[in-house]
Amino acid sequence: MEEMEKAKTKAKSYPVRKVIAPLILSLFAIVWFQFSKVYLTGADNIALREANFAIYVTPEQLQGYLEATAWTCYIVVYVGLIFFWYGLVRYVESKEVSK
Amino acid sequence: MATPSMILQPVFSETWAVIFGLFGLSGFILGWVAQRGNYCFINAMTSIFTTKSLERFGALLLLFGLTALGTGILTAFGVVPAVDQYFYNYFAGWYILVGSFIFGFGAAMAGGCNLSMLYRASSGYVQNWIELFGMMIGTYVFAVAIWPFQSYTMQAGILSTTSGGYVEYLPYLLFHSTSSLAVYVTTFIVALPLILLGVYFQWRTRNRWGKSLGGSTPGLPGIRALGSPGIPTPAETSSGLRLKQDVKDMLLLRKPYGTNLSTVILALDMIFVFLVGAGYTFNYLVITSSDGGRFFEYILMPLGINLFTNTPWFNDSLPIVDPSTLMVVMLCVGAFSASYLSGDFKIRIPKDKKRLVIGFLGGMLVGIGVRMALGCNVGLMWTNFGQLGYDGYIFLLGMLGGVYLAVKVQERL
Numbered sequence A: 001m002e003e004m005e006k007a008k009t010k011a012k013s014y015p016v017r018k019v020i021a022p023l024i025l026s027l028f029a030i031v032w033f034q035f036s037k038v039y040l041t042g043a044d045n046i047a048l049r050e051a052n053f054a055i056y057v058t059p060e061q062l063q064g065y066l067e068a069t070a071w072t073c074y075i076v077v078y079v080g081l082i083f084f085w086y087g088l089v090r091y092v093e094s095k096e097v098s099k
Numbered sequence B: 001m002a003t004p005s006m007i008l009q010p011v012f013s014e015t016w017a018v019i020f021g022l023f024g025l026s027g028f029i030l031g032w033v034a035q036r037g038n039y040c041f042i043n044a045m046t047s048i049f050t051t052k053s054l055e056r057f058g059a060l061l062l063l064f065g066l067t068a069l070g071t072g073i074l075t076a077f078g079v080v081p082a083v084d085q086y087f088y089n090y091f092a093g094w095y096i097l098v099g100s101f102i103f104g105f106g107a108a109m110a111g112g113c114n115l116s117m118l119y120r121a122s123s124g125y126v127q128n129w130i131e132l133f134g135m136m137i138g139t140y141v142f143a144v145a146i147w148p149f150q151s152y153t154m155q156a157g158i159l160s161t162t163s164g165g166y167v168e169y170l171p172y173l174l175f176h177s178t179s180s181l182a183v184y185v186t187t188f189i190v191a192l193p194l195i196l197l198g199v200y201f202q203w204r205t206r207n208r209w210g211k212s213l214g215g216s217t218p219g220l221p222g223i224r225a226l227g228s229p230g231i232p233t234p235a236e237t238s239s240g241l242r243l244k245q246d247v248k249d250m251l252l253l254r255k256p257y258g259t260n261l262s263t264v265i266l267a268l269d270m271i272f273v274f275l276v277g278a279g280y281t282f283n284y285l286v287i288t289s290s291d292g293g294r295f296f297e298y299i300l301m302p303l304g305i306n307l308f309t310n311t312p313w314f315n316d317s318l319p320i321v322d323p324s325t326l327m328v329v330m331l332c333v334g335a336f337s338a339s340y341l342s343g344d345f346k347i348r349i350p351k352d353k354k355r356l357v358i359g360f361l362g363g364m365l366v367g368i369g370v371r372m373a374l375g376c377n378v379g380l381m382w383t384n385f386g387q388l389g390y391d392g393y394i395f396l397l398g399m400l401g402g403v404y405l406a407v408k409v410q411e412r413l
Helices: A002-011 A016-049 A059-098 B016-037 B041-049 B055-076 B082-086 B094-110 B114-122 B126-156 B170-175 B180-212 B221-226 B234-251 B259-276 B288-303 B323-342 B354-372 B377-386 B391-412
Strands: none
Touching (some): B016 B114, B041 B055, B055 B377, B094 B114, B094 B391, B126 B288, B170 B180, B259 B377, B288 B323, B288 B354
């Protein structure tokens, strides 16, 4: 009986969502960084042009933000890809076992 | 008597990249711990009126008390200058009471405070995605319909203070001083009652559970084991083993964090931000300005719509980017990571579609409420206890009122 239970658990397919989720997270990190670089820098330039210093961010701060975002992006992407590969291997394994 | 300084003094010499990075790290911790501890301010308050349980509300008071104690002691001993503690104290007025009431009502209807909304949305709860979107719309409604009137009353001092900073700093209000001694004494005046009340509320609730369960008290086994030195009895040995097993299970994400463990980690997270951001930026945890206002603005940017050029509030209250931006993004990453690694992550669509509509409308009220109150349960209420101000008490009162009303309304729905 216990053996059957074990076999059942083994045969259970690894959820696809668990494979895709880290990939989506990695993509999100890349999109976020690109968005920051393009749109937030552009928005800051508009704020400067309109002399709206209530919302304008100094170049040092903006550069710091972009630098921190880039590093965060690297970490999230690498960790995300590690989990993606791990999930993919588990998924293929579970498919083979179920066959 | 000299007027207290209003010039920020940095504690550490850091680059902006480091500050943004550390704020991102604190956001990650906040998201991770809140997800693992299922930490929700609204649940803590609704349980007072529904299950008559003060366990989680007691944890909230502990959180506020520990935060005030930590930031207060750092300031009193001169590690952080007093100006860095009070500089970002907001105005106080009618809008905090009204806003927190609306926020409490909306959040209880929608099913989550600002913190739980984000970590649940990151764990796949569609209702909280809708709530988040509703909050963005609510922020816009506030900006065009309410903010012009509210800012007029703030400038004119109608049921409002006309400045923040040291004017709202409790050491200054009580002792007309921001000296170390004044901060030290005020820290204990604020922190001790909150901590003692929190512990008492938890003890009372556990005692009641113990009675109703025939003497077996649920809770943290480690806390009970701490009070019994000497040769371990078999019961103590088993409780020691259970504690070890609990720690192992929590590290391996098999078991959620206990409420008090989450409370301590969250308080330490706030103190960490207080220290590393001191003298540079708003050195407290903050969520609402980003998720409600800034992200709505960001979503519209690729469409060529720049709210900051022509919309009230967006054009005078919200810098294009600040450390809280990365904090909120990383909060979502932290919550997602915790839910994914523990196996909790799943897209969950409520069967009853009415919940989505209520989520959206509740989210709108949350957006309006937090903007009126100048902050949410994290960025204003919890933070203000760390600032040794009094806005947190007003917010707590208003929020409890809103939650109570929502519970009564939900009983009739």
